[in-house]
Amino acid sequence: MDLMRLLDELRILSQNGIEYADNPYDKERYERILTLTSLYYGKALSLPATEVRTRFDDELGHITPKVGAEAAVFDSVGHILLMRRADDGTWCLPCGWVDPNESPTDAAVRETNxxxxxxxxxxxxxxVYYHAPSAEFGPHGRIDILYHCSAVGGSLELSDEGEALKYWRIDDVxxxxxxxxRYARDAKQTQSKNP
Known part of the structure; x- marks a missing residue:
């Protein structure tokens, strides 16, 4: 059993229950479930339960999976643009979370820039890809939306989020x-079907 997946579902059910329950006893039960969920999230992620609970309480309204946007940008010979991440040294497409009042397409454009x-x-x-909560993806369900993007201006300039930028042959990363x-291969396959 995947503990992160269970905790995410319990967190969502309890937070949505607190939001919508009319009966004070039901609200109390949902609060207890959220307290226990915060405690076990904290143990799984080595965080104090109070910090986890504060993060949960900051989310308003109906709790849903997080949404990310990814951009596949190819050069003229079909190599894909990747950034080596400063936090773990892995190579990724330009990507990030969709901000409030921002469309996923706007997020892909903003993050790439x-x-x-x-x-x-x-x-x-x-x-569009769904990833359940897990040790690899973190404590929340997430939806990633992948777009093919074309460069229309600017010049390569590394941000503080990365250690390097490079166009790669996918097999050489x-x-x-x-x-x-997977995202890069899907983008490459789509690009070869529709040049």
Missing amino acids: EETGLEVEVTKLID PVWHKQHE
Whole structure:
């Protein structure tokens, strides 16, 4: 059994229960479930339960999975642009969380510019991916939306989030960030079908 997946579901059910329950006894039960969930999240992630609970309490409204946007940018010979992450040294596509009042396409454009210095436009939706909570992906369910993007301006400029920028042949990348190899291969396959 995957503990992170269980904890995420209990957290979502309890927070949504607190939000929608009319009966004070039901609210009390949901609060207890959220307290226990915070405690076990804290143990699993080596964080104090109070800090975990504070993070949960900061989320308003109906709790849903987190949404990320990824950009696949290819050069003229079909190599894909990747950034070596400063936090773990893996190579990833330009990516990030969708901000409030921002569309996923806008997030892909913004993140690409922030991380690489390039100005891009989204040309195609490649796919939408769901990742359940896990030790690899973290304590929340997440949805990643992958776009094919074309450079329309700017120049390569590394942000403080990365250690290097490089266009790669997909088969030559030494170590990928999480599912980004799959994303790159899906993008390449889509690109070869629709040049």
